Amino acid sequence: MKIAALALVVCVLAVASLLFGSADVSLKDLFRLLSHNDDPGLSTIVLDIRLPRTLLALLVGAGVSASGAAIQGMFRNPLADPALIGVSAGAALFAAIYVVLDGSQGLSLIGMTGSAFVGGLLTTWIVLVVGGRGGGLSTILLAGIAINAIALSGVGMLSYLSTDMQLRSISFWALGSLNGATWVSVLLALAIPVVVLLIFLESRNLNVITLGDEEAEHLGVSHQKLRVRIVSLCAVAVGIGVALTGVIAFLGLVVPHLVRMTLGSNHRTVVPASALLGGMLLLVADVISRTILAPTELPVGILTALVGGPFFIYLIMVEQKGRLVL
Amino acid sequence: MNLSARNISFAIKDLTILRDIDLEIQGGKTTVLLGPNGAGKSTLMKILSGYLKATGGEVMIAGCDPEKISLKARARMLGVLTQRSSLEFPFTAREVIAMGRMPFGVSEGFDEVTQELLSMFGVAADQSYLTMSGGEQQLVQLCRVFAQVWGRGSEAFLLLDEPMTALDLRYQSKIASTLKKLSLQGLGQLVVMHDINLAAELADEIVLMSHGNVVAKGSAEEALKVDNLERTFDTVINQLGGGSERYFRAELEK
Numbered sequence: 001m002k003i004a005a006l007a008l009v010v011c012v013l014a015v016a017s018l019l020f021g022s023a024d025v026s027l028k029d030l031f032r033l034l035s036h037n038d039d040p041g042l043s044t045i046v047l048d049i050r051l052p053r054t055l056l057a058l059l060v061g062a063g064v065s066a067s068g069a070a071i072q073g074m075f076r077n078p079l080a081d082p083a084l085i086g087v088s089a090g091a092a093l094f095a096a097i098y099v100v101l102d103g104s105q106g107l108s109l110i111g112m113t114g115s116a117f118v119g120g121l122l123t124t125w126i127v128l129v130v131g132g133r134g135g136g137l138s139t140i141l142l143a144g145i146a147i148n149a150i151a152l153s154g155v156g157m158l159s160y161l162s163t164d165m166q167l168r169s170i171s172f173w174a175l176g177s178l179n180g181a182t183w184v185s186v187l188l189a190l191a192i193p194v195v196v197l198l199i200f201l202e203s204r205n206l207n208v209i210t211l212g213d214e215e216a217e218h219l220g221v222s223h224q225k226l227r228v229r230i231v232s233l234c235a236v237a238v239g240i241g242v243a244l245t246g247v248i249a250f251l252g253l254v255v256p257h258l259v260r261m262t263l264g265s266n267h268r269t270v271v272p273a274s275a276l277l278g279g280m281l282l283l284v285a286d287v288i289s290r291t292i293l294a295p296t297e298l299p300v301g302i303l304t305a306l307v308g309g310p311f312f313i314y315l316i317m318v319e320q321k322g323r324l325v326l
Numbered sequence: 327m328n329l330s331a332r333n334i335s336f337a338i339k340d341l342t343i344l345r346d347i348d349l350e351i352q353g354g355k356t357t358v359l360l361g362p363n364g365a366g367k368s369t370l371m372k373i374l375s376g377y378l379k380a381t382g383g384e385v386m387i388a389g390c391d392p393e394k395i396s397l398k399a400r401a402r403m404l405g406v407l408t409q410r411s412s413l414e415f416p417f418t419a420r421e422v423i424a425m426g427r428m429p430f431g432v433s434e435g436f437d438e439v440t441q442e443l444l445s446m447f448g449v450a451a452d453q454s455y456l457t458m459s460g461g462e463q464q465l466v467q468l469c470r471v472f473a474q475v476w477g478r479g480s481e482a483f484l485l486l487d488e489p490m491t492a493l494d495l496r497y498q499s500k501i502a503s504t505l506k507k508l509s510l511q512g513l514g515q516l517v518v519m520h521d522i523n524l525a526a527e528l529a530d531e532i533v534l535m536s537h538g539n540v541v542a543k544g545s546a547e548e549a550l551k552v553d554n555l556e557r558t559f560d561t562v563i564n565q566l567g568g569g570s571e572r573y574f575r576a577e578l579e580k
Binding site: 077207208218221260264 | 372375376377396397398400401402404405406408410411412414415416417418421422425426428429433474
């Protein structure tokens with residue numbers, strides 16, 4: 001019921017988001033567009049610029065947030081972030097490599113996205129292989145931290161070597177933006193809902209793994225196999241998102257947390273609600289980021305970090321108050 | 327149906343934790359493992375439950391090698407309470423208990439078994455696990471494990487590592503009576519505990535362990551003797567009373 005209400009709010013906001021931007025579009029214009037399209041300018045703004053952007057925000061926000069929920073459950077740590085498995089840093093590194101190696105000024109969406117996606121998956125795979133050797137969760141966590149640091153130092157090194165133009169591309173990408181949304185990127189992002197559905201199918205297993213690895217095994221769930229499945233699914237969902245929009249900070253961390261505070265911990269609720277709320281918040285953040293400094297745009301990653309950071313501190317403080325057992 | 331361990335040894339590199347342990351848990355019988363901290367009781371429990379693989383010897387669950395039984399099938403045969411569960415999320419008591427029904431494909435917490443356990447132990451169904459006291463959390467974890475074997479009779483075993491930890495007297499007696507009731511239904515049980523006198527009351531067989539070895543084994547009458555207990559716990563033990571009235575306690579160090 002609550003999920004359905006959330007879905008309805010998402011739909012309303014999605015339509016509303018089409019009205020915001022540097023050009024004025026009214027609700028009447030939208031109806032006109034639906035009934036008989038006699039204005040090519042309006043059609044370009046709404047159908048080719050804003051609609052793909054809205055859809056991309058919903059899809060990427062959903063993928064990152066549902067992954068956050070799954071990673072937090074799997075690491076049994078409500079403060080875990082999908083970035084822990086190295087996917088964002090790896091994608092950033094490979095995007096930077098592509099920018100520096102590609103001599104041309106106009107970067108291709110497919111080239112940049114493809115290399116970022118491959119980089120994200122490759123780094124996650126290294127984290128799994130290195131971290132999996134120790135067998136424990138903490139080994140994966142530590143491997144993730146180390147490999148994150150290595151990848152980001154690589155990005156730093158490439159930024160140092162790059163030209164001003166390339167540096168701008170690298171840093172803009174690292175800040176996260178939905179500015180480049182096209183129908184091609186929406187098409188690529190359509191894999192995200194499939195992955196979110198697969199994560200949802202692991203909900204019961206995620207519930208059980210929060211009890212502990214041994215406890216999960218006694219309830220019929222292999223923690224090792226589940227770990228590989230969850231990390232791989234999240235790497236794909238976050239990898240696509242990061243590849244298409246850059247790094248969107250804090251969403252994967254804050255959204256599942258917010259859902260748990262209001263709707264409880266059952267992953268059968270947490271995963272879909274995080275996907276909906278994540279999509280919704282990224283959409284709202286994007287609308288704000290493209291209107292607040294209009295006609296220029298603030299990268300949405302800056303906004304999510306700016307709002308998400310303090311809000312997260314607030315969440316931690318509220319949560320500690322409500323707990324007896326620490 | 328039996329759960330048996332033959333010649334079990336376990337070592338990590340040069341450190342031997344268990345040496346040649348033989349144990350058999352029969353349906354409807356309760357075996358209690360007693361011993362000092364670090365004696366290897368929990369390790370033995372992990373080996374019997376199939377979580378750890380022994381470095382020597384063999385374990386058989388109902389005549390089968392546990393490695394050949396799928397995790398799902400094993401979860402329907404064994405309910406296991408470990409010493410520490412690391413639940414950090416605000417699940418409700420109902421949700422935690424219902425996790426015990428997962429091997430049977432039920433998990434939403436409104437099934438008969440979960441409802442029965444909730445009302446039987448007077449657990450506040452919708453209270454968040456994280457706002458509960460240590461004893462209440464232990465009770466919820468126990469209910470979760472009970473949910474896994476409830477009504478299974480001789481088709482299942484219960485392996486409990488220190489179930490009475492943090493429980494007050496009322497709940498200790500309630501859990502003890504539940505264990506007796508389950509035993510009458512044919513459920514085989516292995517319980518690790520530290521209360522010698524409660525062990526005497528519950529056990530069909532007592533196994534005293536120290537430094538990875540079995541010191542003594544037998545009925546409460548046979549195994550619980552002052553010299554056996556002193557050898558096991560390496561401390562002075564006093565016996566008060568005799569026969570069914572006997573009571574053991576460790577002498578305070580001067």
